[in-house]
Amino acid sequence: MQDQENELPKAYEPRSVEQKWYEYWMQQGYFTAKIIPDKKPFVIIQPPPNITGDLHLGHALTATIEDIMVRRHRMLGEPTLWLPGEDHAGIAAQVVVERALAKEHLTRQQIGREKFTERMWQWVNGCRANISNQHKRLGVSCDWTRECFTLDPGPSRAVRTFFVKLYEKGLIYRGERIINWCARCSTALSDLEVEHEEVGSCLWYIKYPLEDGDGYIVVATTRPETMLGDSAVAVNPVDERYKSLIGRRIKLPLTERVIHIVGDDSVSTEFGTGAVKVTPAHDPNDFEIGLRHNLAIINILNNDVTINENGGKFAGLERFTAREAVVDELNSYGLLEKTEPHTHAVGHCQRCRTIIEPIASQQWFVKIAPLAEPAIKSVKDGAITILPERFTKVYLNWMENIRDWCISRQLWWGHRIPVWYCDCGQTIVTADEPDSCPQCGSTQLRQDPDVLDTWFSSGLWTHSTLGWPDDTPDLRYFYPTTVMETAYDILFFWVARMIMMGIENTQQPPFRYVYLHGLIRDEKGDKMSKTKGNVVDPLEMMDKYGTDALRFAIINGIAPGNDSKLSATKLEAGRNFANKLWNATRFVLRHDGAIVAISEDLSLRPLEDRWIVSRLGTVTQEVDSLLKKFEFGEALRSIHDFLWGEYCDWYIELCKPRLLDNPAVSPLSVLVGVLETSLRMLHPFMPFVTEELWQHINQAFNIGGGDSIMIAAYPLPVETALDMEAESTIGLLIGIVRAIRNIRAEYEVEPNRLIEAAIYVGGKQAFLLPYINAMEVLAKAKVSVHAEKQAEIPIQALCIALENCEIVIQMSSMFDIRLETERIEKELTAVLAEIRRLELLLADKAFSDKAPVTVVEKQKEKLDALLGKMARLVEHKERIK
RNA sequence: GGGCGGUUAGCUCAGUGGUUAGAGCGCUUGCUUCACACGCAAGAAGUCAGAGGUUCAAAUCCUCUACCGCCCACCA
Numbered sequence: 001m002q003d004q005e006n007e008l009p010k011a012y013e014p015r016s017v018e019q020k021w022y023e024y025w026m027q028q029g030y031f032t033a034k035i036i037p038d039k040k041p042f043v044i045i046q047p048p049p050n051i052t053g054d055l056h057l058g059h060a061l062t063a064t065i066e067d068i069m070v071r072r073h074r075m076l077g078e079p080t081l082w083l084p085g086e087d088h089a090g091i092a093a094q095v096v097v098e099r100a101l102a103k104e105h106l107t108r109q110q111i112g113r114e115k116f117t118e119r120m121w122q123w124v125n126g127c128r129a130n131i132s133n134q135h136k137r138l139g140v141s142c143d144w145t146r147e148c149f150t151l152d153p154g155p156s157r158a159v160r161t162f163f164v165k166l167y168e169k170g171l172i173y174r175g176e177r178i179i180n181w182c183a184r185c186s187t188a189l190s191d192l193e194v195e196h197e198e199v200g201s202c203l204w205y206i207k208y209p210l211e212d213g214d215g216y217i218v219v220a221t222t223r224p225e226t227m228l229g230d231s232a233v234a235v236n237p238v239d240e241r242y243k244s245l246i247g248r249r250i251k252l253p254l255t256e257r258v259i260h261i262v263g264d265d266s267v268s269t270e271f272g273t274g275a276v277k278v279t280p281a282h283d284p285n286d287f288e289i290g291l292r293h294n295l296a297i298i299n300i301l302n303n304d305v306t307i308n309e310n311g312g313k314f315a316g317l318e319r320f321t322a323r324e325a326v327v328d329e330l331n332s333y334g335l336l337e338k339t340e341p342h343t344h345a346v347g348h349c350q351r352c353r354t355i356i357e358p359i360a361s362q363q364w365f366v367k368i369a370p371l372a373e374p375a376i377k378s379v380k381d382g383a384i385t386i387l388p389e390r391f392t393k394v395y396l397n398w399m400e401n402i403r404d405w406c407i408s409r410q411l412w413w414g415h416r417i418p419v420w421y422c423d424c425g426q427t428i429v430t431a432d433e434p435d436s437c438p439q440c441g442s443t444q445l446r447q448d449p450d451v452l453d454t455w456f457s458s459g460l461w462t463h464s465t466l467g468w469p470d471d472t473p474d475l476r477y478f479y480p481t482t483v484m485e486t487a488y489d490i491l492f493f494w495v496a497r498m499i500m501m502g503i504e505n506t507q508q509p510p511f512r513y514v515y516l517h518g519l520i521r522d523e524k525g526d527k528m529s530k531t532k533g534n535v536v537d538p539l540e541m542m543d544k545y546g547t548d549a550l551r552f553a554i555i556n557g558i559a560p561g562n563d564s565k566l567s568a569t570k571l572e573a574g575r576n577f578a579n580k581l582w583n584a585t586r587f588v589l590r591h592d593g594a595i596v597a598i599s600e601d602l603s604l605r606p607l608e609d610r611w612i613v614s615r616l617g618t619v620t621q622e623v624d625s626l627l628k629k630f631e632f633g634e635a636l637r638s639i640h641d642f643l644w645g646e647y648c649d650w651y652i653e654l655c656k657p658r659l660l661d662n663p664a665v666s667p668l669s670v671l672v673g674v675l676e677t678s679l680r681m682l683h684p685f686m687p688f689v690t691e692e693l694w695q696h697i698n699q700a701f702n703i704g705g706g707d708s709i710m711i712a713a714y715p716l717p718v719e720t721a722l723d724m725e726a727e728s729t730i731g732l733l734i735g736i737v738r739a740i741r742n743i744r745a746e747y748e749v750e751p752n753r754l755i756e757a758a759i760y761v762g763g764k765q766a767f768l769l770p771y772i773n774a775m776e777v778l779a780k781a782k783v784s785v786h787a788e789k790q791a792e793i794p795i796q797a798l799c800i801a802l803e804n805c806e807i808v809i810q811m812s813s814m815f816d817i818r819l820e821t822e823r824i825e826k827e828l829t830a831v832l833a834e835i836r837r838l839e840l841l842l843a844d845k846a847f848s849d850k851a852p853v854t855v856v857e858k859q860k861e862k863l864d865a866l867l868g869k870m871a872r873l874v875e876h877k878e879r880i881k
Numbered sequence: 882g883g884g885c886g887g888u889u890a891g892c893u894c895a896g897u898g899g900u901u902a903g904a905g906c907g908c909u910u911g912c913u914u915c916a917c918a919c920g921c922a923a924g925a926a927g928u929c930a931g932a933g934g935u936u937c938a939a940a941u942c943c944u945c946u947a948c949c950g951c952c953c954a955c956c957a
Contacts, residue, residue, distance in 0.1 A: 010917075011917080219957080234957095268957085271957065272957060276956085393884080397883090397953075398952095556894095556895095557905080558894090562894095572906080575919060576919040579917070580916090583916040584917080738923085741922060742923065745922070746923080748910090751912065
């Protein structure tokens with residue numbers, strides 16, 4: 001066994017073992033899910049990372065939490081599928097490649113759609129490999145044989161099939177609506193892709209003259225330039241101020257147009273002047289008013305948000321330049337009544353931060369309410385459970401107020417809309433590219449140039465990855481999946497849509513549980529972002545501390561749905577824990593002997609053996625129940641505290657004397673068994689170090705545990721594990737040892753000096769006797785145990801009362817009383833001298849008046865401390881007299 | 882405007898009705914103890930944001946207040 005020890009370095013070196021085991025696991029095919037018809041599978045479809053760059057800590061957290069669940073369920077013997085993939089990430093990825101092009105002073109328009117798409121695919125190939133490799137470094141046990149990409153043929157066909165299906169049901173339509181237009185990306189966006197931000201701006205009050213010259217009506221607006229597209233002024237019909245004006249005509253300033261004043265309920269009488277300019281082409285509210293009053297939709301903007309020909313002389317100006325020009329001109333005509341400061345929310349493009357412009361435009365939409373209804377029901381009924389529970393309300397609130405979803409994007413990267421147009425006017429909507437027009441037979445068909453919102457394909461992910469629309473064995477067996485685990489910030493983008501689409505396509509909710517984790521922030525609590533430069537690279541952390549340390553650091557202390565911060569100290573704690581396990585195992589491996597199961601002959605074993613087995617049982621129970629509740633942070637803490645605070649700090653130490661004495665009942669079986677079981681319990685959290693150590697133990701003690709810890713059994717709670725007698729007695733023992741150590745530290749007893757302690761326990765605890773010897777070394781106390789309390793306690797003794805016993809320590813055993821008395825005298829003299837000096841100093845008026853307050857205070861504090869010290873010394877002197 | 886979360890030891894956070902509120906890091910003191918200094922032992926440190934209420938019992942449940950953060954939202 002000595003050789004074995006030589007093989008193991010003194011400290012754990014992650015790099016040397018991680019790659020080895022990952023390759024071994026892959027080569028053994030442990031990650032590949034197998035269909036076992038009579039068993040219920042555990043299934044997680046991994047949230048596919050965007051192919052926009054490197055993995056960040058959020059991905060690491062997602063991957064780790066999912067790996068914990070997956071490894072546990074696999075160890076529990078369930079057929080387990082964790083399906084990995086990547087998302088083409090439509091606009092986000094296109095922005096990344098456009099930026100790369102910009103560095104070459106190129107735009108996508110310059111190189112054309114075909115060349116641009118080629119560039120995209122080049123990027124994808126590099127990025128996907130990168131993402132997979134980073135995932136592998138994290139130790140993820142996902143089934144790489146089933147890896148998917150959203151643009152793969154299968155998922156792509158699912159997208160087209162779904163589109164056609166919804167179109168045929170009348171749930172996808174094309175129409176002119178107000179959409180969010182990003183001029184930089186040159187595309188429409190869904191409402192979710194717009195991020196609102198409060199900005200300080202102005203409210204401009206503009207006079208609109210009545211056509212007949214009979215005065216004017218004042219409207220308030222935050223976007224004066226849009227007046228160029230006004231087609232009415234609206235007032236509330238109940239508003240006494242304006243009631244009589246309804247139907248009157250206005251000469252719209254800066255244009256030649258004459259518009260009407262209309263009455264509409266939607267106008268607030270409270271805000272602004274109570275009269276609102278109506279621009280149906282550039283405001284969702286106005287668009288609705290326009291529909292009700294049959295108003296013209298006058299689009300005044302080009303796609304690059306310059307003013308178009310409808311803006312008359314302002315044509316060609318950029319929107320904000322136009323705003324200034326319009327205001328100036330109005331002012332010069334005396335039509336600007338006033339300007340007020342005004343704060344309001346302005347929409348920005350989620351991907352490029354450009355200010356969004358609402359524009360009426362022809363786009364494709366999903367009529368969402370019919371899809372939302374069963375999705376709401378599935379959560380209300382409890383078919384899907386959202387954790388933590390508070391997100392249920394957030395989900396329902398959004399779903400119940402959901403609005404139609406704009407799914408067409410004027411991008412080049414993504415799933416092309418499966419719609420073809422023929423010159424004869426025919427529109428063909430089909431999953432497979434048509435050869436000719438069914439109406440006129442023409443082969444000159446034009447496919448719709450737009451692509452679909454990237455979330456349109458992600459929403460199908462739970463079943464498109466398993467083969468849908470085909471009826472495949474995977475789909476039949478693994479669907480519906482078990483848990484959808486992801487960050488709470490994509491609850492609407494992704495989770496809600498998966499539920500709607502999953503139910504629509506399969507009549508079943510796509511998963512049983514939604515578990516939402518929080519975001520990882522930097523040490524200051526800021527969201528990590530590349531522009532802020534506060535991004536922590538998981539790869540760097542793994543290089544520096546090891547993968548298990550990173551996994552420990554991001555799981556330890558987290559609560560479901562709560563954000564967390566990552567810091568170097570957490571990573572160090574993880575590394576230290578791995579190292580602690582490494583060394584505990586090294587200690588165990590130094591010993592040799594035959595091993596039996598820990599449950600065998602347990603009742604014949606000494607109390608400390610029964611104690612640690614009982615504690616293991618309790619921890620197993622805790623971990624089981626915590627993991628069932630998705631409390632990963634608490635479960636990890638529980639295992640950590642047990643291994644470090646009980647197994648290493650107490651059990652190993654309790655065993656040391658026994659291992660030297662070579663007693664009749666060797667602790668080795670329990671020493672090995674508890675460690676081996678704990679490693680299995682910890683494995684899902686820290687897969688590499690546990691595999692490495694478990695392999696050593698498995699071989700050295702010939703346990704026959706199998707080829708890998710990752711397919712060994714996960715420890716489950718056993719009813720009989722608890723041993724109250726052992727727990728209370730060893731608990732008492734620990735209390736005694738701590739008390740003695742405490743006294744030794746307090747009296748500064750030399751480390752090697754043995755002290756004499758007598759322990760008095762009630763008659764029932766007399767069995768403590770045989771185990772006191774084991775603790776003697778630890779406590780450096782020569783201990784005698786008495787069943788009953790002696791009538792007389794020796795005078796020069798220290799008495800410590802614990803819950804069930806009393807400890808009496810002879811003062812003379814802690815130090816030589818004569819020498820100690822001399823030492824105290826000496827110290828007292830010195831302390832008294834210093835006290836006198838300080839008292840004189842403080843009494844000196846010259847000092848207290850002239851010295852800075854802080855200096856005086858400091859001296860006072862010093863005096864207080866010395867007085868306290870003197871009191872303690874006097875008390876100590878009295879006691880040992 | 883609507884909703885949610887947070888406020889616990891110097892720092893980062895667990896704990897959500899039950900004796901004396903925990904951990905990691907930091908701090909103080911002492912240890913080259915034959916697994917580990919990425920360690921061991923001992924210690925100091927908290928009016929659990931504030932106020933009121935329910936209860937035998939509240940950090941935990943209820944109400945209100947304050948501050949911080951987040952999400953949703955078409956009042957121009």
